[in-house]
Ligand code: TXA
């Protein structure tokens with residue numbers, strides 16, 4: 001059901017979960033000092049416990065209680081990019097629950113830019129929130145998507161369509177480097193001035209095993225998405241997918257990367273409504289396909305097949 005912001009605050013304070021809008025995607029929130037809420041997040045999403053959660057904060061002060069040491073580079077990144085689509089990973093403070101971090105020694109933290117999320121955070125204190133979708137599936141960018149995902153059972157605050165549309169950039173901050181664990185709207189180029197200021201390298205930690213945003217398949221729509229070159233062999237696709245017949249539909253996205261990102265997940269959901277569909281994505285059609293690592297990462301993992 002759709003609930004007003006004030007009701008979501010009450011629900012969260014009572015140790016229950018609620019979905020809230022952010023500028024990236026909708027999140028399924030539970031307060032970090034309510035273990036029953038954290039457990040419920042995993043249960044509702046059918047998410048494995050080895051996949052750690054991002055803690056959301058209203059501001060730097062709330063974040064200070066979560067990191068073991070709010071190092072200067074960490075502080076500089078938070079100062080520059082928060083509130084916004086950047087998640088920072090660093091050594092956790094002892095009181096941060098293993099349920100949040102999957103027993104990792106680090107914690108992931110971000111301050112979202114959506115006014116509703118910020119209002120709720122100011123009232124409740126930090127909440128953990130993964131994207132509000134069933135595990136491995138397409139993230140929600142509208143309140144109606146969340147209602148669909150969980151059969152209307154999870155209360156949702158409607159904050160309109162998410163402005164960015166794909167998940168935050170995840171960066172682990174170590175003593176040597178900024179490791180990009182998940183690409184997003186904030187890119188290596190944006191991070192570089194701060195890395196340079198502290199003499200740190202920037203690396204891609206995409207191969208690291210501990211971040212299931214890094215699993216090979218993720219973000220999957222309910223029908224197959226096939227990554228193709230021009231004029232794909234449709235008979236071959238049917239045979240590889242073991243489908244006798246299907247309707248091929250093309251994934252049409254904007255040539256503007258920001259607009260393509262904003263609409264990506266809604267498009268995938270729309271094209272998944274007919275279970276007979278097979279979605280074809282031809283990256284070469286889009287001018288951003290050589291540069292937009294974030295879009296390619298999501299589409300690559302959403303793809304059942306790559307030809
Ligand atoms: O934009 C976003 O980040 C959205 C909104 C709701 O804020 N949230 C989101 O959460 O995408 P989720 O759970 O779907 O993705 C969190 C990612 C996962 O890939 C997870 O493995 C990684 O962050 N992560 C969390 N804690 C980590 C840690 N300590 N070390 C490495 N990766 C971590």
Ligand code: MG
Nearest residue numbers: 130131139167
């Ligand atoms: Mg997710």
